[in-house]
Amino acid sequence: MTESATNTLQNASCSSTPPSSDITAALVLADGTVFWGYGFGKEGNTVGEVCFNTSITGYQEILSDPSYAGQIITFTFPHIGNVGTNAEDMETRHPAARGLVVREEVTSPANFRAESPLGAWAAEMGLVGIAGIDTRKLTRHIRKNGAPNGVIVYNKDGVFDIPALLAQAQDWPGLNGMDLAKDVTCDETYDWRGTRWHLGKGFGTLDKEEAHIVAVDYGAKINILRCLAETGARVTVVPATASFDDIMAHKPDGIFLSNGPGDPAATGEYALPVINKLIETGLPIFGICLGHQLLALAFGGKTYKMHQGHRGANHPVQDLRTGKVEITSMNHGFSVDGDSLPANVKISHVSLFDQTVCGIECTDKPIFSVQQHPEASPGPQDSFYLFEQFMKSIKAHKAA
Numbered sequence: 001m002t003e004s005a006t007n008t009l010q011n012a013s014c015s016s017t018p019p020s021s022d023i024t025a026a027l028v029l030a031d032g033t034v035f036w037g038y039g040f041g042k043e044g045n046t047v048g049e050v051c052f053n054t055s056i057t058g059y060q061e062i063l064s065d066p067s068y069a070g071q072i073i074t075f076t077f078p079h080i081g082n083v084g085t086n087a088e089d090m091e092t093r094h095p096a097a098r099g100l101v102v103r104e105e106v107t108s109p110a111n112f113r114a115e116s117p118l119g120a121w122a123a124e125m126g127l128v129g130i131a132g133i134d135t136r137k138l139t140r141h142i143r144k145n146g147a148p149n150g151v152i153v154y155n156k157d158g159v160f161d162i163p164a165l166l167a168q169a170q171d172w173p174g175l176n177g178m179d180l181a182k183d184v185t186c187d188e189t190y191d192w193r194g195t196r197w198h199l200g201k202g203f204g205t206l207d208k209e210e211a212h213i214v215a216v217d218y219g220a221k222i223n224i225l226r227c228l229a230e231t232g233a234r235v236t237v238v239p240a241t242a243s244f245d246d247i248m249a250h251k252p253d254g255i256f257l258s259n260g261p262g263d264p265a266a267t268g269e270y271a272l273p274v275i276n277k278l279i280e281t282g283l284p285i286f287g288i289c290l291g292h293q294l295l296a297l298a299f300g301g302k303t304y305k306m307h308q309g310h311r312g313a314n315h316p317v318q319d320l321r322t323g324k325v326e327i328t329s330m331n332h333g334f335s336v337d338g339d340s341l342p343a344n345v346k347i348s349h350v351s352l353f354d355q356t357v358c359g360i361e362c363t364d365k366p367i368f369s370v371q372q373h374p375e376a377s378p379g380p381q382d383s384f385y386l387f388e389q390f391m392k393s394i395k396a397h398k399a400a
């Protein structure tokens with residue numbers, strides 16, 4: 001793959017003939033835009049919403065974040081794959097993202113933690129990849145028009161039926177109204193005590209249990225569970241469809257509502273009746289991302305689909321209570337409508353990129369939630385204090 005080849009191959013018209021004989025993959029958007037490139041990972045065909053993530057590091061955590069179910073991830077950082085992949089940087093066991101789009105050819109990894117090259121790992125994980133794409137052009141396209149549905153096809157024979165792929169992209173219903181939490185949640189309840197990774201030490205284990213948290217898994221990133229354990233919690237993880245009685249049977253000191261994929265309003269159909277009852281218990285509740293959106297819905301608020309979403313590791317968020325700005329990790333395509341919130345729910349955090357709601361807190365109950373990802377993985381750890389805030393409110397509630 002040469003630089004000149006990649007520069008001339010973009011945005012060909014809707015013809016099934018690749019512009020050069022070495023082409024092995026195509027990205028076909030529902031609006032008819034075709035990007036030709038070079039396949040890696042799993043051979044085959046995948047459909048989803050094409051979004052972009054601006055993180056410079058952490059592609060493996062991003063690709064294995066269950067919240068990307070139904071999505072094809074475009075990496076705006078051009079060099080993806082350089083540090084390979086390893087067994088430790090997984091945010092779930094079976095990645096749910098549909099595929100990935102990268103600028104440069106994926107080269108051999110050079111990193112002391114690398115265990116497997118990105119291409120081999122992606123193939124094993126069932127991820128279809130396309131390289132050699134003008135990701136700046138694609139990103140500008142998404143920014144201008146909103147996140148489109150699209151198909152990546154990787155076919156070593158270089159034979160493409162573009163009209164059929166276009167029809168496939170157009171027929172895909174899109175994320176609006178789609179519940180995906182049921183697809184990525186755990187099958188069974190399990191116990192979690194692992195703590196965060198430290199260089200030279202690896203992962204740790206909770207030694208002194210200060211509280212017991214039940215985490216509802218709508219597609220939880222593992223590092224969230226580690227962060228909860230890091231502050232002294234033993235965590236019982238329950239499936240997204242767990243009933244109020246299932247949850248309360250574990251006698252939790254606090255409830256955590258996890259991140260997850262899809263449209264919060266669709267997941268809310270079965271999650272909200274449970275969350276409404278959990279709110280009534282008066283127990284401390286903390287929600288992250290989808291969990292935050294579900295809490296807002298439970299309080300009677302509304303969520304909406306964003307134009308392009310927020311996905312990256314440098315999103316500035318202001319804590320309105322202190323005025324402090326934290327640099328955060330983000331991955332969301334839906335947002336809470338601030339005007340829809342009742343009087344007893346205050347906006348605690350806002351995005352400094354577009355002023356969207358990034359945090360809410362209940363004024364008469366120990367309940368709060370954020371849109372950003374305080375667990376990072378990847379990204380800055382400025383927001384870790386939120387896990388400590390949760391543990392503090394659990395201890396205060398236990399003492400009272």
Ligand SMILES: NC(=O)CC[C@H](N)C(=O)O
Binds near residue numbers: 260
């Ligand atoms: N990371 C998440 O939890 C994402 C929440 C929701 N699926 C969204 O896209 O907004």
